[in-house]
Amino acid sequence: MALRPKAPLLAGVHRKLVLQREISRLLSPLTIPVMGIALRWVLGYRIENLRGFRREYRRVCLKRDGPLMICANHLTMIDSLVIAWALGSPCWYFRHFRTLPWNVPERSIFAATHFMRMAIYALKCLPVERGGNRLEVTEVLFRLAHAVSNHEVAMIFPEAGRSRTGRVDPDSVASGVGRIYRSVPNCTVICVYLRGDHQDGYSDMPVRGEFFRGSVSAIEPKTSYRGLRASRDIARQIAQRLANMEQEYFDDRK
Amino acid sequence: MDQTEIFDRVVKILTPYVKSQEALEGASLATHILDELKVNSARLVDVVLEFEDAFDIEIDDDDVDKVETVGNAVELIEAKIG
Numbered sequence: 001m002a003l004r005p006k007a008p009l010l011a012g013v014h015r016k017l018v019l020q021r022e023i024s025r026l027l028s029p030l031t032i033p034v035m036g037i038a039l040r041w042v043l044g045y046r047i048e049n050l051r052g053f054r055r056e057y058r059r060v061c062l063k064r065d066g067p068l069m070i071c072a073n074h075l076t077m078i079d080s081l082v083i084a085w086a087l088g089s090p091c092w093y094f095r096h097f098r099t100l101p102w103n104v105p106e107r108s109i110f111a112a113t114h115f116m117r118m119a120i121y122a123l124k125c126l127p128v129e130r131g132g133n134r135l136e137v138t139e140v141l142f143r144l145a146h147a148v149s150n151h152e153v154a155m156i157f158p159e160a161g162r163s164r165t166g167r168v169d170p171d172s173v174a175s176g177v178g179r180i181y182r183s184v185p186n187c188t189v190i191c192v193y194l195r196g197d198h199q200d201g202y203s204d205m206p207v208r209g210e211f212f213r214g215s216v217s218a219i220e221p222k223t224s225y226r227g228l229r230a231s232r233d234i235a236r237q238i239a240q241r242l243a244n245m246e247q248e249y250f251d252d253r254k
Numbered sequence: 255m256d257q258t259e260i261f262d263r264v265v266k267i268l269t270p271y272v273k274s275q276e277a278l279e280g281a282s283l284a285t286h287i288l289d290e291l292k293v294n295s296a297r298l299v300d301v302v303l304e305f306e307d308a309f310d311i312e313i314d315d316d317d318v319d320k321v322e323t324v325g326n327a328v329e330l331i332e333a334k335i336g
Contacts, residue, residue, distance in 0.1 A: 182315075
C-alpha cells in the first residue's frame with residue numbers, strides 16, 4: 001500500500017511529529033488567538049454562518065472516532081488559516097488540539113526566513129516544495145499520512161496549488177490526496193468549500209473586509225481500482241465533491 | 255520489446271504534456287521529465303497512467319516517485335514487462 005516506510009524511518013517521523021505537536025500545543029495560547037485576531041480584526045474577515053461551520057466540524061470530529069482529513073478548494077495563499085479559523089474557535093482547539101489541522105504550505109513562500117520557518121512550525125505546518133524533488137514531496141505526504149493515522153487532522157488541497165481558473169477542476173487534481181487516503185484505513189474526508197464574495201479568480205490574499213461563504217460535508221470515497229489509478233480516482237472523487245459544493249455556492253448566489 | 259522501442263513510445267506518450275518541445279527533440283535517457291521537458295508535476299500522474307495503458311502494466315504509487323528521467327521511465331516499464 002502507498003506511503004509505508006520502513007520501521008526505523010517511521011519511528012523518526014513519529015518522534016518529530018510528536019515534538020512539533022507538543023511545541024505547537026505549548027505555544028497555542030499565543031498563536032491561535034493571534035491568528036484569530038489578525039483574521040477577524042486586522043484583516044476584517046467575516047464568515048457566513050460561522051457557528052454552523054464550527055458546529056458541523058465539531059459534530060464530525062466527535063461522531064467519527066477514526067482518522068480525519070480536510071480537503072478544500074484553494075484560491076488564496078492563506079486559505080488554510082481562514083479554513084482553520086472557520087472550523088473551530090480557540091477554545092475548541094485548546095480542548096481538542098488534534099483537530100487543529102496540520103498544513104502543507106509552499107516552502108518558497110512560507111519558509112523563506114528563519115522567523116517564518118519558526119512561525120509555521122508552531123502552527124503545525126510541514127512545508128513542501130510543490131513540483132520539487134519527488135522523494136521529498138513523498139516524505140511530506142508520508143508525514144501527513146502518519147499524523148492522520150494517529151488521529152491528528154490534516155488539511156490538504158487536492159489541486160495542490162491555487163486554482164488557476166478560479167474553479168475546482170476534478171480533471172486537474174494530483175494523486176497525493178488519494179495516496180494519503182489509501183494509506184490510512186477508515187479515514188473520513190471533510191470537504192470544505194469556502195470562497196470570498198470578491199474572489200473571482202485566484203489571488204495572493206483575500207481582499208480586506210472579505211465576507212466568506214461556503215459549506216462543509218463529510219465523505220468516505222471508495223474505489224475499485226488499484227495502484228496509482230486508485231489514488232487518482234480517490235482524489236478525483238474528493239475534487240468532484242468540492243466542485244459540486246462550488247456549484248451549490250454559485251447557485252445560492254443567483 | 256527492446257529498450258529503443260520502449261523509449262520511442264515513452265517519448266510519444268510524453269509529447270502532449272511537454273512544455274519544452276525543443277528539449278523533447280533532443281531527449282535521451284538522461285533527460286529530466288520535470289526540469290528539462292517542463293512537464294507539470296501534477297500531470298506526471300497522467301503520463302504514468304498512459305504508460306499503464308500503453309504497455310498493459312500496473313504501476314504502484316511508490317514507483318512514480320522513482321520516475322525522474324526518461325531513462326527511469328524506460329527502466330520501470332522494462333521491469334514491469336519482465
